[in-house]
Amino acid sequence: MEASEVHILSARTALPGEPLDNAALARHFGMDELWEQWVDAFVGTRARHLSVDLGTRRLRSTLADLSAEAAAKALADAGVGPADVDLVVLGTATPDQLMPATVNVVADRLGIDGVPTYQLQSGCAGAFQALEVGRQMLRSGEYRTALVIGGELCSRHYDPDADLARLDSAELVNFVLFGDGAGAAVLTTRPAPGTPVVRRMLNRLTGLNRVPGQIVEWTGALDRRFADRSHIKEDYKAIEASVPVMSREIADELLDGLGWAPTDVDYLLPPQLSGRMTRRIVDGLGIPAAEEVSPVAAIANTGNAMPFFQLEEVLPQLAVGDRVLGVSVESSKWLKAGFALETV
Structure with a gap:
């Protein structure tokens, strides 16, 4: 290895x-x-x-x-x-x-x-x-x-x-x-047969001159009820328009970088915004043969915890040779993120 x-x-x-x-x-x-x-x-x-x-x-x-x-x-x-x-x-x-x-x-x-x-x-x-x-x-x-x-x-x-x-x-x-x-x-990095290897990762800011899609103030409503402005705001219309497109771009870049075809992906871990939005994103990714891992309807959007919920579900199912694609979009200042795994 x-x-x-x-x-x-x-x-x-x-x-x-x-x-x-x-x-x-x-x-x-x-x-x-x-x-x-x-x-x-x-x-x-x-x-x-x-x-x-x-x-x-x-x-x-x-x-x-x-x-x-x-x-x-x-x-x-x-x-x-x-x-x-x-x-x-x-x-x-x-x-x-x-x-x-x-x-x-x-x-x-x-x-x-x-x-x-x-x-x-x-x-x-x-x-x-x-x-x-x-x-x-x-x-x-x-x-x-x-x-x-x-x-x-x-x-x-x-x-x-x-x-x-x-x-x-x-x-x-x-x-x-x-x-x-x-x-x-x-x-x-220790030899671990039967476990997935991280083949590729993507982390990129793409928000130059773009208005943030989500703003969260440092203190929450429980800490400062007297705040004179909203502590959290989300431009859901902008998110609906941008996230499906950005998700497809992330998936395409990860696949192209590895020389994988969409049909090579066995498991898909898509962005988990909401049940409805995730369905729309998956439909536009063009990876129809992959098994989707989407717990969002049952536990809601848990932000940075969510990829681990998806990994927890998919890891026991993996066989040697299986390939996994994970995709995420952060709307705060429009970040692309993703990974590609392969079980060895």
Whole structure:
């Protein structure tokens, strides 16, 4: 095996609390049955898991809690102990604090010390950035095993007392699209037959002179209810127009770079915006033979956790020779991200 080959040994995830379906969400915010039906039909997300208890307004779990849980499970599945981890990377848009960095809190809980740690601040592309940082450091030959984590606490930006009937669409959509969660993967350059090798990764900013599609203020509604501007806004119309096109460009670039045909892809891990949007994206990717891995309808958009939920589902299904394509678009400033895996 060449030193540059990086294998994914395991991927595991963590979710907070019980699933909150659209009916329960509608009851809490005093919305009628027609609103619930609109969410089901036009958004396509059935449920989500929230760290914030909407009834008590209390935070039940932090990003560090969820990340440490997912990472501990990933390490156990990989048969890797804390002393075997050479570096830790976390991608998130919603860290618990400015300092200490959440990645260091997680490492401490896992008993990991004396290694490089990195925390990347980004939206849906952050998990791919974290995977790429881990991969490139392993390829340097100085390190052999990396723990890569991605997660979000989107519910910190919920106002449990919001009057949804008075919100504009740019704010309202966020109450149904997003959920909380974390995931982790163990990467290694050690020989690992039967595991997927990362063949190619893509991380690229493409937002020059473009208005952001999503803006999230540093503090959420639970932290600063007195804010005189919206803490989170999403231009869903721009996202609907741009993400399917960008997704096709990402897939085409990854395939072209490897000399793979669309029919060579066995499993497709598409962007997980919502049930409805993901369906539209997949239809436009032109990879009809691949098996789609899309948990978004059941757990909502979990941001940087989502690629790990997809990997957790697909890894046990892989046979030698199987090829996997992962695609993601971050609408904040229009980032392209993706990876191509092949089981050896």
